[in-house]
Amino acid sequence: xxxxxxxxxxxxxxxxxxxxxxxxxxxxxxxxxxxxxxxxxxxxxxxxxxxxxxxxxxxxxxxxxxxxxxxxxxxxxxxxxxxxxxxxxxxxxxxxxxxxxxxxxxxxxxxxxxxxxxxxxxxxxxxxxxxxxxxxxxxxxxxxxxxxxxxxxxxxxxxxxxxxxxxxxxxxxxxxxxxxxxxxxxxxxxxxxxxxxxxxxxxxxxxxxxxxxxxxxxxxxxxxxxxxxxxxxxxxxxxxxxxxxxxxxxxxxxxxxxxxxxxxxxxxxxxxxxxxxxxxxxxxxxxxxxxxxxxxxxxxxxxxxxxxxxxxxxxxxxxxxxxxxxxxxxxxxxxxxxxxxxxxxxxxxxxxxxxxxxxxxxxxxxxxxxxxxxxxxxxxxxxxxxxxxxxxxxxxxxxxxxxxxxxxxxxxxxxxxxxxxxxxxxxxxxxxxxxxxxxxxxxxxxxxxxxxxxxxxxxxxxxxxxxxxxxxxxxxxxxxxxxxxxxxxxxxxxxxxxxxxxxxxxxxxxxx
Amino acid sequence: xxxxxxxxxxxxxxxxxxxxxxxxxxxxxxxxxxxxxxxxxxxxxxxxxxxxxxxxxxxxxxxxxxxxxxxxxxxxxxxxxxxxxxxxxxxxxxxxxxxxxx
Numbered sequence: 098x099x100x101x102x103x104x105x106x107x108x109x110x111x112x113x114x115x116x117x118x119x120x121x122x123x124x125x126x127x128x129x130x131x132x133x134x135x136x137x138x139x140x141x142x143x144x145x146x147x148x149x150x151x152x153x154x155x156x157x158x159x160x161x162x163x164x165x166x167x168x169x170x171x172x173x174x175x176x177x178x179x180x181x182x183x184x185x186x187x188x189x190x191x192x193x194x195x196x197x198x199x200x201x202x203x204x205x206x207x208x209x210x211x212x213x214x215x216x217x218x219x220x221x222x223x224x225x226x227x228x229x230x231x232x233x234x235x236x237x238x239x240x241x242x243x244x245x246x247x248x249x250x251x252x253x254x255x256x257x258x259x260x261x262x263x264x265x266x267x268x269x270x271x272x273x274x275x276x277x278x279x280x281x282x283x284x285x286x287x288x289x290x291x292x293x294x295x296x297x298x299x300x301x302x303x304x305x306x307x308x309x310x311x312x313x314x315x316x317x318x319x320x321x322x323x324x325x326x327x328x329x330x331x332x333x334x335x336x337x338x339x340x341x342x343x344x345x346x347x348x349x350x351x352x353x354x355x356x357x358x359x360x361x362x363x364x365x366x367x368x369x370x371x372x373x374x375x376x377x378x379x380x381x382x383x384x385x386x387x388x389x390x391x392x393x394x395x396x397x398x399x400x401x402x403x404x405x406x407x408x409x410x411x412x413x414x415x416x417x418x419x420x421x422x423x424x425x426x427x428x429x430x431x432x433x434x435x436x437x438x439x440x441x442x443x444x445x446x447x448x449x450x451x452x453x454x455x456x457x458x459x460x461x462x463x464x465x466x467x468x469x470x471x472x473x474x475x476x477x478x479x480x481x482x483x484x485x486x487x488x489x490x491x492x493x494x495x496x497x498x499x500x501x502x503x504x505x506x507x508x509x510x511x512x513x514x515x516x517x518x519x520x521x522x523x524x525x526x527x528x529x530x531x532x533x534x535x536x537x538x539x540x541x542x543x544x545x546x547x548x549x550x551x552x553x554x555x556x557x558x559x560x561x562x563x564x565x566x567x568x569x570x571x572x573x574x575x576x577x578x579x580x581x582x583x584x585x586x587x588x589x590x591x592x593x594x595x596x597x598x599x600x601x602x603x604x605x606x607x608x609x
Numbered sequence: 610x611x612x613x614x615x616x617x618x619x620x621x622x623x624x625x626x627x628x629x630x631x632x633x634x635x636x637x638x639x640x641x642x643x644x645x646x647x648x649x650x651x652x653x654x655x656x657x658x659x660x661x662x663x664x665x666x667x668x669x670x671x672x673x674x675x676x677x678x679x680x681x682x683x684x685x686x687x688x689x690x691x692x693x694x695x696x697x698x699x700x701x702x703x704x705x706x707x708x709x710x711x
Contacts, residue, residue, distance in 0.1 A: 178673040179652060185677050186645045189684045193634040193641075197691075313665035324667055325660045326652045333653040340649055364696065371688045378681040382674050520631070600614050603627055604699050606706065 109425030150372020155282030168407025170388025187347030240488030346504030349511030510537030528583030536575030543567030
């Protein structure tokens, strides 16, 4: 089958340019509204639950979910579905454990929650380290992915693609802040859901709108095993550990957590998770159909021939079913997806630097609104440049482990401290500091010593740490150290303030 | 009768509210774990359960989608409970609180 993938395709460029112009128009509109720090970091708390639900799904459905999972199902069959399921289950947990307390306690970043009753300086410094580690590893993975993707889809050079992504994302965040970033996410989420739905409808049309026919076509072509779990879950501990990282990683991702501050109250925060779970659940239920259909209609060799990881399965399927215009549309959606996710990450990093480090630690809360916004903008520029440079530096690396690392650090460094500060009266500053440090450092070290890096990247024979994802161990270490250090170094002040924290967490009194 | 925040925290109603909130959360979380880790463990340990035929597909294909659907259902159960019960209780407690607290 001939494919126009990899050639500069007029229609896909056109779709992409339309998307960028439209979203930059929104940024221009948002720029006029973005003056105070609350508008810059939290969109003036004016986003509705429904809008925020869409924006949350936009933040979460990265290109890895869209292209990666459809590709995995195409090449490996059932194992891709296990992944898809794992990506959703964090959302209910986020709802049960964190959504409302987070909204009621914080102002702009997740560190606000920790700093509510613990000592400001130490806790904000370590929370920033954890937060920035997560955002930087996650954005490098996205940026490297985007470079490769653009390379494959449009035939543009890798470096140019990275600079385009970095540059446009910088404009969104710099001028429009959270308002623009939110609307970029909303548009992107709608485009993505629409594109995938269309792709599924067109695919099913080939099989008489009957899933059974699709399954039997898969079976005829690849045998029964394509519909059955393969080597993915060979080690139960490994799968549980990965599951923990996927589930609780979500509860520690700074760019997701900061979305809860854009809605006016806890009720809207709750609604936004409900909407997000609906959109994301729908997406992960239908995405395997894209994978199976592309395996049948295009063939595994052809998909793997263009990209070893199968990332082009959805794009090839779009071209087959809808011709070049549909390919162009899907390519533009994929590009927009990466752009939007990276913009969200950049904003989260900028907020951490300006709000936690500059405003609360460095000037001890004495900076004016203008100074804060100005520092946030400078931080945006620096973070963007650093991620573009690292994206170019990591060009030929396999970045899958970086996503794993981001989730492992989020689950072990950020989540335990965040959760304990809400529920545990005797949680102390020292306990918090050590929980974050030990959680993030152990997660990072274990990933380096794991088969994914030690064997696959460094080419050693034997991994020092046996699990592919360390969450089960590093999360336990983080909880244990929080407990031990809180017992050893109690914090009377923190215990005393637990009462006023409770009024705020449960009743929302005093929440901004 | 209006009371202070400190008294409110100590009141039976407030303690009950907090306890119910976390009971609901942890019961739902327990079902979420059962649902998801059950799925993972069945695939890892009892693969033959999911490879059994169901039409031209098999149980596993529909189980994946069911795990997602069930998780979604749990989320909505929480929202339903929170809107029906939790928010109402919060309003009652808030109205008892003296306005002088910040």
